[in-house]
Amino acid sequence: MHATRTGEVMAAIRAKLTSRALVTGDRLPSIRRFAATMGVAPSTVVEAYDRLAGEGLIRSRRGSGFYVTGTGLPPMALAGAPSDRAVDPFWVSRQSLDADPATLKPGCGWLPADWMPHGALRRGFRALARAGDAILTDYGQTRGSLALRRLLAGRFAGEGLDVAPEQLLLVTSGTQAIDLICRFLLRAGDTVLVDDPCYFNFQALLRAHQARVVTVPYTQSGPDLDAFAAVLREERPRLYITNSALHNPTGATLAARTAHHLLTMAAAHDLTIVEDDIFADFEPEPSPRLAVLDGLHRVVRIGSFSKTLSASIRCGYIAARAEWVEGLVDLQIATGFGGPSPVAAEVIAGVLSGGSYRRHMDDLRQRLTRARRETARRLEPLGIRPWLMPRGGFYLWCQLPEGQDSATLARAAVTEGVVLAPGNVFSASGSASGFLRFNVAQAADPRIYKVLEGAMTTSQA
Amino acid sequence: MHATRTGEVMAAIRAKLTSRALVTGDRLPSIRRFAATMGVAPSTVVEAYDRLAGEGLIRSRRGSGFYVTGTGLPPMALAGAPSDRAVDPFWVSRQSLDADPATLKPGCGWLPADWMPHGALRRGFRALARAGDAILTDYGQTRGSLALRRLLAGRFAGEGLDVAPEQLLLVTSGTQAIDLICRFLLRAGDTVLVDDPCYFNFQALLRAHQARVVTVPYTQSGPDLDAFAAVLREERPRLYITNSALHNPTGATLAARTAHHLLTMAAAHDLTIVEDDIFADFEPEPSPRLAVLDGLHRVVRIGSFSKTLSASIRCGYIAARAEWVEGLVDLQIATGFGGPSPVAAEVIAGVLSGGSYRRHMDDLRQRLTRARRETARRLEPLGIRPWLMPRGGFYLWCQLPEGQDSATLARAAVTEGVVLAPGNVFSASGSASGFLRFNVAQAADPRIYKVLEGAMTTSQA
Structure with missing residues (x-):
């Protein structure tokens, strides 16, 4: 046994803890894999892991490897400058949000202005300039604008989901909606189930909650049911977070049969489900919804207006069991004070109640259908193929030619002013390095395809 | 020993844990006091606490009683209807925010519309209706509007606090600012120091973080320095959260000498300080600031525009060390996605950069000075006296006549349509039941004094 090499392996794991590349509940790399990564014998990794376990930093779980305990970890990672960062779940967000106006963003998650x-x-803003004094300056009610909650309740009733306005809580974004629910339901170290692949920010959010993330493969009709059954049985997750309509990043649609089986299993294992409905209005026709089947018993519906109306006017919602909403109201007061912005809700309610919203969404859907076909057509000569042709929305989840690594391409493309969304940021299991997610509404510029071709050629050379 | 009585005491404590009346790090009621409350012998409480400690739910700390461990606690409290609730730190917030328009709110924390x-x-809203497309619909940069951050940096420079715009992060409220900092710096069970009394929502926020709260008595010139030294030595808090300018609820001002000594002690114990500057613009002339003395080394400055401009346009800020801001940006992406509302920042920046803001604040200060005197004059015949006549702001921290309990008065007054702010919601040590906080801008209606007089008479009867 080389004492120095053991020390190196321990230092490498400690560095991952310090940088929060590994957080509470995460599984350590397998002994075989980490031995290969570090160029040491497996017995050296075993020795290092045993010593770290002796220090209490990690612990072994029978038959399934070593896990981070959460003892003695430093505060949240102090990240370097964005361009130095690893291609992790924050990478796409930071590159896209802080991009200069000349940057092309086929990897971003929103429509062009x-x-x-x-x-x-x-x-809406002109109407606001003429609105009453109170709406312009007061905190507003704890649940947020009653007018907007009534509008939402009316729309949900049209889907067959009966929700009282008291069961709705307005928040500042879809992400904040999930964050509040996690704060309400989770404790550090709790296990949460997500799709593989899933929206990358679910992983970032769950890290902030020090949750242990487990995954289920996502198929073209929803989560793989056998894998779902196995993970409920073996991992006992407290929560499952998913998109049903126009799943991010795949664009897949949950099948009715899958939805029903999934809810049956959830009931048997007392699993709570957060159904993120943010892309609902992009569907050509409604697809099955867990919240509608379940009636908000163990499903929480969340959504926002960032994708359809404005991401600048921050407004989202939670629809949940009445008694949970009471607890969520307390949490929103404690952590943000008051409800969400009354002026934001006023503008959103104004746009939603007018006839122009339906026309806007009709136009968007048609425009996106054309853009989706056009993007697929332009990716074809590069050997990049959609995993699925989605029914709606703005994402195209594409498989790269054999041997291409999406993180390598994304790092190369960003130096040429193109932000891509590489597959592994969506995959908590790290199994999607051969995929890229394209936003078809942000993919019109020919330069994107030139940069992509150049990066693919270089990486193959 | 009566087994049944021991069981009753255990059940009462378990109920407090289930309802989160007690959370991780909280001290249990003293044996003597709880024995009196339950009408049992102290030895029965000792037996019950020992058994609960045996179950791991609580643990004893030598010489200072029993504390909640955080093991096996349920999710956040499922609160009852607001009117059934205990007069706890959420009470004033919920009663004030959800009050109908006819309710009088001398207990609330904001100015009348x-x-x-x-x-x-x-x-500002008319200008927004003519603004560029991107600002109306895009997420904006991760740190929020550069224009508003530059304006803030310019104002801080005028105080002698040099801050680069990169050290500023815009957020949706002052409370969210503190919440992000707590998420960044704290882990469940960490100890946090607050003033006694302090803004009640600090306590609600710290409960959501499962922090252990310790207190320092607040004097007319800042925290009591001897007590501060003792608590640093004995409790090793990670963080101190305070208001320096126009302390909430007392209206006291931090003295320069106190500020200097406090920072010296903080350095010796590696204590981080959050200085909540939300009332700064209400001061007649600037008072000492920890952030200015320290230069944002161990002090984080936070603030918002909810008290001076609008609480409906949600916008606050954090000024901190550059490397901390990087971590806070990640956390804001993970838990809310993107930066704060660009439209909110645009309106705030527009108002702040115009000359009208200075005139507005001049008018407010004069109006508040008159209202402060008038409120004190009207409370005098009731035997209710200001603990201090503040230099500015809208609070008057008042002592009740001997024998009056502010929670009893608040419960009586709310049934008559008057929301009061009873002392103990501000005191984590429960030592301010003889105080009420009045908002002098919300105290003009004579009915307030009638209801108060009636409630005081009834409670004395």
């Missing part, structure tokens, strides 16, 4: 309903929003 | 600068805000 000129696809959004500016006329209706401008009318 | 008609004291706010509606002209400037309406101009």
Whole structure:
């Protein structure tokens, strides 16, 4: 046994803890894999892991490897400058949000500004300038605008989901909605189930909660049911977070049969489900929803208006069991004070109640259908193929040619002013390095395909 | 020993854990006090506490009683209807925010709508209706509007606090600012120091973080320095959260000498300080600031525009060490996605950069000075006296006549449509039951004094 090499392996794991590349509940790399990574014998890794376990930093779980305990970890990672960062779940967000205007962003998660309903929003702000004093300056009610909650309840009733306005809580974003629910339901170290692949920010959020993340493979009709059954049985997750309509990043649709089986299993294992409905209005026709089947018993519906109306006017919602909403209200007061912005809700309610919203969404859907076909057509000569042709929305989850690594391409492309969304940021199991997610509404510029081709050629050379 | 009585005491404590009346790090009621409350012998409480400790739910700490461990606690409290609730730190918030328009709110924490600068805000919304497309619909940069951050940096420079715009992070509220910092720096069970009394929502926030709260008595010139030294030595808090300018609820001002000594002790014990500067613009002239003395080394400055401009346009800020801001940006992405509302920042920046803001604040200060005197004058015949006549702001921390309990008065007054702010919601040590906090801007209606007089008479009867 080389004492120095053992020390090196221990230092490498400690560095992962310090940088929060590994957090409470995470599984350590397997002994075989980490031995290969470090160029040492497996017995050296065994020795290092045993010593770290002796220090209490990790612990072994029979038959399933070593896990981070959460003892003695430092505060949240102090990240370096964005461009130095690893291609992790924050990478796409930071590169996209802080991009200069000249940067092309086929990897980002929103529509271009000129696809959004500016006329209706401008009318909303003019109306606000004439609104009553209280709405312009007061905190508003703890659950947020009753007018907007009634509008939402009316829309949900049309789907067959009966929700009282008291069961709705307005928040500042879809992400904040999930964050509040996690705060309400989870404790550090709890196990949470997500799809593989899933929206990358679910992973970032769950890290902030020090949750242990487990995954289920996502198929073209929803989560793989056998794998779902196995993970419920073996991992006992407290929560499952998913998108049903137009799943991010795959664009897949949950099948009715899958939805029913999934809810039956959830009931048997007392699993709570957060159904993120943020892309619902992009569907050509409604697809099965867990919240509708379940009636908000163990499903929480969340959503926002960032993708359809405005991400600048921060407004989202939670629909949940009445007694849970009471607890969520307390949490929102404790952690943000008051409800969400009354002026934001006023503008959103104004746009939603007018006839222009339906026309806006009709236009968007048609425009996206064209853009989806066009993007697939332009990726074809590069050997990049959609895993699925989605029914709606703005994502295209694409498989790269054999041997290409999406993180390598993304790192190369960003130096040329193109932000891509590499597969592994969506995969908590690290199994999607051969995929890229394209936003078809942000993929019109020919330069994107030139940069992509150049990066693929270089990486193959 | 009566087994049944021991069981009753255990059940009573378990109920407090289930309802989160007690959370991780909280001290259990003293044996003597709880024996009196339950009408049992102290030895029965000793037996019950020992058994609960045996179950791991609580643990004893030598010489200082029993504490909640955080093992096996349920999810966040499922609260009952607001009116059934205990007079706890959420009580004033929920009663005030969800009050109907006819309710009088001398206990609330904001100015009446008609004291706010509606002209400037309406101009801001009209300008927004003519602004560029991107600001109306895009997420904006991760740190929020550069224009507003530059304005803030300019104002801070005028105080002698040099801050680069990169050291500023915009958020949706002052409370969210503190919440992000707590998420960044704290782990469940960490000890946090607050003033006694302090803003009640600090306690609610720290409960959500499962922090252990310790207190230092607040004097008319800041925290008591001897007590501060003792608590640093004995309790080793990780963080101290305070208001320096126009302390909430007392209206006291931090003295320069106190500020200097406090920072010296903080350095010796590696204590981080959050200085909540939300009332700064209400001061007649600037008072000493920890952030200015320290230069943002171990002090984090937070603030918002909810008290001076609008609570409906949710916008606050954090000024901190550059490397901390990087971590806070990640956390804000993970838990809320993107930065704070660009439209909110645009309106705030517009109002702050115009000349009208200074005039608005001049008017407010004069109006508040008159209201403060008038409120004190009207409380005098009831035997209710200010603990201190503050230099500015809208709070008056008042002592009740001997024998009056502010929670009893608050419960009686709310049934008559008057929301009061009883002392103990501000005191983590429960030592301020003889105080009420009045908002002098919300205290003009004579009915308030009638209801108060009636409640005091009834409670004495």
